[in-house]
Structures are given as structure tokens and as C-alpha cells.
Amino acid sequence: MQRATIADVAATAGVSRAAVSKVLRNAHGVSPDMRTRVEHAVEQLGYRPRIAARAMRGSTNTIGIVVNHLANHFFAEVLEGVIEENSAEPYQLIVAPTAPSRSDGHEAIESLYDREVDGIIAVAPLVDLEWLERMSSRVPIVVIGRHDEAGGYDTVVGDDAAGTEAAVHHLIDTGRTSIAHVTHADSHARSDAGTPHAIRRDTYARVMRESGLAAHTRLIWARFEEQPAYEATLRDIAENGVPDAVFAGNDDAALGVLRALHDIGATARDVALVGYDNTRIAANPAVSLTSVDQQGHAMGRTAFGLLRERIGGRREPARVTLPTALIIRRSSASSSQINQESQR
Amino acid sequence: MQRATIADVAATAGVSRAAVSKVLRNAHGVSPDMRTRVEHAVEQLGYRPRIAARAMRGSTNTIGIVVNHLANHFFAEVLEGVIEENSAEPYQLIVAPTAPSRSDGHEAIESLYDREVDGIIAVAPLVDLEWLERMSSRVPIVVIGRHDEAGGYDTVVGDDAAGTEAAVHHLIDTGRTSIAHVTHADSHARSDAGTPHAIRRDTYARVMRESGLAAHTRLIWARFEEQPAYEATLRDIAENGVPDAVFAGNDDAALGVLRALHDIGATARDVALVGYDNTRIAANPAVSLTSVDQQGHAMGRTAFGLLRERIGGRREPARVTLPTALIIRRSSASSSQINQESQR
DNA sequence: AACGTCGTGTAGATTGATCTACGTCGGGTA
DNA sequence: TACCCGACGTAGATCAATCTACACGACGTT
Numbered sequence: 111m112q113r114a115t116i117a118d119v120a121a122t123a124g125v126s127r128a129a130v131s132k133v134l135r136n137a138h139g140v141s142p143d144m145r146t147r148v149e150h151a152v153e154q155l156g157y158r159p160r161i162a163a164r165a166m167r168g169s170t171n172t173i174g175i176v177v178n179h180l181a182n183h184f185f186a187e188v189l190e191g192v193i194e195e196n197s198a199e200p201y202q203l204i205v206a207p208t209a210p211s212r213s214d215g216h217e218a219i220e221s222l223y224d225r226e227v228d229g230i231i232a233v234a235p236l237v238d239l240e241w242l243e244r245m246s247s248r249v250p251i252v253v254i255g256r257h258d259e260a261g262g263y264d265t266v267v268g269d270d271a272a273g274t275e276a277a278v279h280h281l282i283d284t285g286r287t288s289i290a291h292v293t294h295a296d297s298h299a300r301s302d303a304g305t306p307h308a309i310r311r312d313t314y315a316r317v318m319r320e321s322g323l324a325a326h327t328r329l330i331w332a333r334f335e336e337q338p339a340y341e342a343t344l345r346d347i348a349e350n351g352v353p354d355a356v357f358a359g360n361d362d363a364a365l366g367v368l369r370a371l372h373d374i375g376a377t378a379r380d381v382a383l384v385g386y387d388n389t390r391i392a393a394n395p396a397v398s399l400t401s402v403d404q405q406g407h408a409m410g411r412t413a414f415g416l417l418r419e420r421i422g423g424r425r426e427p428a429r430v431t432l433p434t435a436l437i438i439r440r441s442s443a444s445s446s447q448i449n450q451e452s453q454r
Numbered sequence: 455m456q457r458a459t460i461a462d463v464a465a466t467a468g469v470s471r472a473a474v475s476k477v478l479r480n481a482h483g484v485s486p487d488m489r490t491r492v493e494h495a496v497e498q499l500g501y502r503p504r505i506a507a508r509a510m511r512g513s514t515n516t517i518g519i520v521v522n523h524l525a526n527h528f529f530a531e532v533l534e535g536v537i538e539e540n541s542a543e544p545y546q547l548i549v550a551p552t553a554p555s556r557s558d559g560h561e562a563i564e565s566l567y568d569r570e571v572d573g574i575i576a577v578a579p580l581v582d583l584e585w586l587e588r589m590s591s592r593v594p595i596v597v598i599g600r601h602d603e604a605g606g607y608d609t610v611v612g613d614d615a616a617g618t619e620a621a622v623h624h625l626i627d628t629g630r631t632s633i634a635h636v637t638h639a640d641s642h643a644r645s646d647a648g649t650p651h652a653i654r655r656d657t658y659a660r661v662m663r664e665s666g667l668a669a670h671t672r673l674i675w676a677r678f679e680e681q682p683a684y685e686a687t688l689r690d691i692a693e694n695g696v697p698d699a700v701f702a703g704n705d706d707a708a709l710g711v712l713r714a715l716h717d718i719g720a721t722a723r724d725v726a727l728v729g730y731d732n733t734r735i736a737a738n739p740a741v742s743l744t745s746v747d748q749q750g751h752a753m754g755r756t757a758f759g760l761l762r763e764r765i766g767g768r769r770e771p772a773r774v775t776l777p778t779a780l781i782i783r784r785s786s787a788s789s790s791q792i793n794q795e796s797q798r
Numbered sequence: 799a800a801c802g803t804c805g806t807g808t809a810g811a812t813t814g815a816t817c818t819a820c821g822t823c824g825g826g827t828a
Numbered sequence: 829t830a831c832c833c834g835a836c837g838t839a840g841a842t843c844a845a846t847c848t849a850c851a852c853g854a855c856g857t858t
Contacts (some may be wrong), residue, residue, distance in 0.1 A: 113592065115814055124840045131816060140837055156588075161568045163814035164515075165506030166843040180549075181530035189524060189551060202565055205524075205549035208534060224505045244500075246455065336734055365738055372739035390680055394709055395716035396741045411731050459844055470808045475846060483806055507844035510813040801858085808851075813844105821838075828831080 114155040123151035174222030183389035191410020250420035258304035264416040264428040267405030269378035273434035286355035294329035339366025361385040382442040398440035459501040514698040527733035535754020595763035602648035608772040612748030617778035618657035631697035639745035683710025701757035719764030726786040742784035
């Protein structure tokens with residue numbers, strides 16, 4: 111069965127194509143009689159306008175979202191924020207997924223550009239700056255999770271430095287000294303300066319240095335997923351021994367670390383663990399993972415707001431930094447706290 | 455800066471638009487000389503063809519995916535399967551997200567249809583059958599997780615009956631009798647017959663009956679997310695007392711149950727817990743949740759393969775049922791097993 | 799030399815919705 | 829009666845790529 115076109119509707123309703131178009135777009139110059147006739151015909155034929163034909167002239171009324179790893183709960187939270195904020199003035203949303211192993215943000219962003227979306231929200235895209243800058247001169251872009259001082263696009267970030275400081279200081283304050291950090295191993299060769307995990311890595315190193323623990327600085331490189339982090343942690347422990355704390359760059363990685371620690375029989379008393387993102391699973395009592403909250407939901411809402419402004423014509427770049435909060439749970443509690451917890 | 459069109463490229467290269475189009479599509483009748491000239495011009499102008507203009511004639515080379523809750527790890531797994539299978543013969547993939555609270559699959563599927571995707575993979579869509587049937591006469595659709603005997607689309611399902619039987623029998627075999635089941639509360643009024651959660655619910659009731667436990671049949675209704683399941687479980691326990699086992703309709707819900715059980719101070723010894731989907735988090739030793747594996751990854755791969763056949767012209771509906779496997783972990787281990795585990 | 803053929807390239811129609819520019823009709827006013 | 833104005837409706841151009849039908853040489857064959 112062939113798809114009905116606006117001409118079919120026009121013929122059925124006995125009016126011109128332009129008249130149908132007017133009705134569909136709620137333009138004025140439409141008599142009530144014509145409106146009902148057209149609506150009838152639309153209903154009868156099951157007509158739906160094609161987005162492609164609309165896109166040939168003017169805007170698509172669509173916003174594209176790029177994430178580099180859909181399974182990450184943090185992204186899901188960001189997306190919820192976007193959806194929520196969007197519900198008032200509905201753009202259509204489409205998500206361009208990337209292969210989790212390759213994380214090629216280029217392809218995904220270009221594919222959205224080819225679809226002529228009105229704007230793009232990119233969550234922690236692993237692309238180089240000049241490219242992103244060039245892209246942003248063609249389509250409005252809001253980037254979540256890049257600290258770069260580039261001009262063409264807006265950015266929404268968490269306060270990664272403050273969040274990391276809180277996390278590492280917390281570990282030091284509770285008596286830990288040999289603190290390892292799981293950081294993101296980007297399979298691409300390009301520099302990752304300005305990404306959240308780079309900031310976290312640098313801040314971690316700085317705090318260790320400032321606290322006289324420079325000698326204990328220890329990096330574990332892994333993709334931010336459970337399995338790679340698990341493997342990398344086991345390898346690192348085999349090589350360098352058991353640390354007394356691990357600060358993981360995100361919660362998914364922290365879960366991998368947790369599994370590794372379990373494998374070697376270490377408890378939270380032996381090795382404290384802190385994650386990042388404060389995803390839902392961290393709060394579950396079975397896991398009870400200390401984590402840095404960076405308000406993914408608010409990030410999504412903010413990014414959507416900025417993008418709407420951009421689409422509306424704003425040219426000056428906007429930068430928003432959201433505060434973080436360290437949520438302390440059992441995975442990093444001191445021995446006395448653990449005892450309290452288990453007595454209740 | 456205006457976007458370059460095929461006419462710009464043609465002018466720069468000194469050839470006709472049609473010639474450029476040929477080069478782009480790798481059509482024949484192109485001399486090597488012309489090819490290099492055109493490729494040069496494309497490079498120089500940063501030209502990219504617009505999908506909308508292409509869509510006006512012929513196909514978009516795009517496959518759309520609909521999920522009703524992106525945060526669900528099971529969906530992420532399905533998606534990974536699709537992406538993997540697609541990497542050989544690349545269609546573009548786009549995901550149409552729905553608001554997690556509203557779960558309106560209609561809108562998402564229609565929006566993909568309006569974009570003229572070549573085919574749609576819908577994961578557990580909450581839409582009525584006649585509508586889906588009608589839709590599938592317009593665009594090839596493969597549905598994951600519907601057992602309905604409808605004709606227009608293909609289906610890929612897990613063996614929900616077998617999976618549920620294994621789960622419930624396992625609980626009974628380990629000495630549990632008061633077994634509650636967390637099932638999906640669909641906020642929509644329409645019937646949910648044929649959905650996986652309905653099959654699981656019915657099978658649960660049947661096994662209980664056949665095992666002489668009909669009196670203990672007990673349903674907890676909740677959306678399949680951590681928070682709603684948590685709340686519903688607490689409410690149910692307040693009303694009906696503590697069961698000695700819970701079979702949750704999926705892992706996300708199981709995590710909510712787990713939190714509720716923790717709140718009331720119940721351990722795995724007191725209340726056994728079984729989930730569904732065997733998501734990564736279930737395998738984590740901190741959670742160690744017994745769960746039914748239904749091979750989300752394979753479902754994604756299979757669905758993609760079927761869709762490609764459909765797009766290729768197959769008319770007869772295909773139905774694929776993938777086997778399930780019960781993965782037993784600590785959350786449902788008998789007391790002796792728990793002791794073994796903690797001694798190691 | 800005339801004719802056919804093959805390889806290469808082009809003109810122009812086509813796709814569906816939008817939008818401008820214009821036409822028509824009815825009613826009010828000079 | 830002539831004129832104008834506003835409300836309603838239409839014809840036709842437009843958007844960017846694709847694709848068919850055809851043109852134009854160059855070359856080989858009879």
C-alpha cells in the first residue's frame with residue numbers, strides 16, 4: 111500500500127494541497143468548514159506528513175542526542191532530564207547510538223547533521239576540539255562534559271575538580287594513603303585534555319601531591335565499563351599489590367573494581383572504594399557505593415535550555431558548571447562506621 | 455555559512471550534478487579523472503549529502519529502534535547486539551526515546567515512520583495489537599518481546615514460560631512456599647496479553663497452582679524500575695507480611711525489592727530473590743542476584759537479521775524463540791549454600 | 799564512408815510539503 | 829455603479845538529491 115501524500119488528502123477533501131498544508135500547520139486563512147473537511151480526509155487516509163519533504167524547506171523540529179555509551183546509567187539520567195524539559199515544547203528527539211567499543215562520536219554527530227536536526231546535545235563526545243568547533247559553526251551544539259575553552263558551542267559540566275577533591279580528601283581523612291585511581295583509557299590516540307576523566311585524573315594527582323602522598327599516586331587505565339575495569343584492576347593488583355583505597359572515575363568502573371576486590375577477598379574495611387556519577391545502583395544497599403553526585407538530570411535539563419537559546423539565535427558561548435556532592439556510603443566507611451551500620 | 459549542495463560541488467568540479475551523484479553513489483559510468491575531481495571538490499567544500507533530499511526518492515538506509523525505557527540494561531544489551539550485527543552492512547541506526555513515565559510507543563514508532571526508516575525494531579512496545587499490525591503493513595517491523603500471534607511483523611522472544619518455570623521451581627525446590635511475584639503495572643488501560651510480563655505472571659500462577667501453593671499466590675504490581683518496585687514491595691509487606699521469596703519480573707525491579715528487603719532487615723536467608731534478564735549488575739558479587747538469562751544480545755542480533763530479510767522482501771511472518779537459562783546466585787541460595795559461600 | 803556500439807556525461811523530470819504571490823468572491827462604502 | 833478591502837483559496841516555484849532518457853564522441857567493423 112502506497113503512503114498517502116498531501117495531494118491525496120487534497121483530492122479527497124476537494125481542496126488544494128496548499129490548503130491542506132495550512133490546516134496541518136495551523137496557519138491562518140482557514141475556514142472552519144475547510145478545516146473539518148481536511149481533518150476528515152486526513153483521518154480517513156491515515157495520512158502523516160513526511161519529515162523528509164518538510165526538511166527540504168526549513169527546519170525539522172528535531173533535536174539529536176549523541177552518547178558514546180548507552181548502557182551507562184549516567185547517560186540515561188541526562189536523557190531523562192532532556193526529555194522532561196522537552197515535554198513542554200516538544201521537539202522530536204532522536205538518539206544516535208555509537209558502537210560501545212569504538213566510541214566514534216564523529217560518525218554519530220555527522221549523521222545527525224545529515225538529518226538536518228535543529229540542534230545537537232553531545233554527551234562526553236570523544237572527538238577533537240577543532241572538529242567540534244568546525245561542526246558547531248554548522249549546527250547549534252551543546253556539549254555535556256567538556257571543559258575546553260572552545261568558542262562555537264555551549265558546555266555543561268560538573269565541577270569535576272571539586273568533586274574529585276572531595277572524594278580523595280574523604281579517603282585521606284578516613285586514614286587511607288595508598289589510593290589508586292581508575293581513569294579512562296581512550297582507545298583513540300588523540301588527546302583527551304578537557305574531558306571529565308582527564309580533569310579527575312589531574313586533580314587526583316594534585317591532591318595526592320599536596321597531601322604528601324605523591325609516592326602513592328597510582329593510575330589504573332580502563333574503559334569505563336564494568337568488565338574492562340575488573341580486568342584492569344586485577345592486573346594492577348597482581349603487579350603492584352593491594353592498595354587501601356580506589357577512586358574510580360565512574361560508577362560502572364567502580365562496579366568492576368568491586369568485583370575484583372571481591373575476587374581477592376578484600377572487604378570495604380581493607381580497601382575503600384569511591385565512584386563517580388552517583389548512579390542509582392550506587393545507592394542500592396547491596397552495593398552501597400560512595401560516589402560523587404554530579405546531577406545528570408539537571409545537566410540534561412540545562413543543556414536542553416541552552417540549546418533552545420542557541421537555536422533561538424544566541425551567538426555567545428555559554429558555560430554552566432553544576433556543583434557536585436560527595437555521597438558517603440558503606441564502600442568507603444571507616445571501620446567504626448561499618449560496625450555501626452551492621453549493628454542497626 | 456550556508457551548507458554546500460550537490461550543485462556547489464558540481465560547479466567546483468566543473469561537471470554536472472548527476473555526475474557528482476554518480477560518484478557519491480559509486481554508480482558506474484564514471485571515469486577515474488572525473489572521480490578524483492569530484493572527490494577533491496567534496497573534500498574542499500566539506501560537502502555532505504542531505505538525508506532528507508535522498509529520502510525524497512528511494513530509501514533512507516536507516517533502521518529505527520524503539521525502546522520504552524532506555525535506562526533498562528536489558529535494552530542496552532539488545533541494542534549492542536543490533537549494533538554488532540549491523541557493523542557488517544551498515545545501516546544508520548537511530549533510536550527514538552520515549553518518556554520513561556509515559557511509555558507511549560505510538561509516538562515513537564510513528565515518528566520513525568515519518569522519517570521513512572527502512573525498518574523498525576521495537577523492544578517490548580506497549581501498544582495494542584491492531585495498531586501494530588496496521589503499522590507493519592506500512593513499514594517492516596520486528597518486535598522483540600511480544601508473544602502475540604499477529605501476522606504482519608516478525609517477533610523475537612525469550613522462552614518466558616520456561617524461564618519462569620525454572621525460576622519458580624528453583625524457589626520451591628529450595629524450600630520456599632510463600633512466593634510473591636512482582637509484575638508490571640502498565641499505566642495504560644489496554645490489555646497487555648502477549649507481553650513477556652503477562653506470560654511470566656500467568657506462568658508463575660500456574661506453577662504455584664500445580665505445586666499446591668495456589669493459596670500463596672501473591673502479586674505485587676509495579677513499573678519495572680527500581681524505585682516503583684521498592685515502594686510497591688514495602689507497601690505489600692506492610693499489608694500482607696513478609697514472604698519467604700520474591701520472583702521479580704525483571705532485574706531492575708529486583709533491585710528495588712532488594713532495597714526494600716534491606717530496609718526491613720531481611721537477608722537472603724529470610725527471603726530468597728530471583729530476577730529476570732540476567733543483567734550485568736545481577737552478576738556483580740555485591741548483588742549476586744539469581745536471574746533468568748534470556749540472551750538480550752542474541753535477541754538484538756536475531757532481530758536485526760530478520761529485519762534485513764523483511765526489508766529484502768520476505769512476506770511470511772517469522773517467529774524466533776530463544777532459550778533461557780536460570781543463573782543461580784547468592785540471593786536465592788539455600789542456607790547451607792550461603793554458609794559455604796561465606797566460608798571460602 | 800556509413801553504421802553500430804560502448805563509454806562517458808548531461809538535461810530535465812521527479813519526489814512531497816511549504817510558501818509566496820496572486821486570484822476570486824462577498825460585502826461595505828462613496 | 830464603481831471601487832476597495834479582507835477573508836479564503838489556489839497555482840506554481842522551491843528545496844537537494846536521484847534517475848531516466850538521451851546526447852556526444854571515439855572507435856571498430858563492414
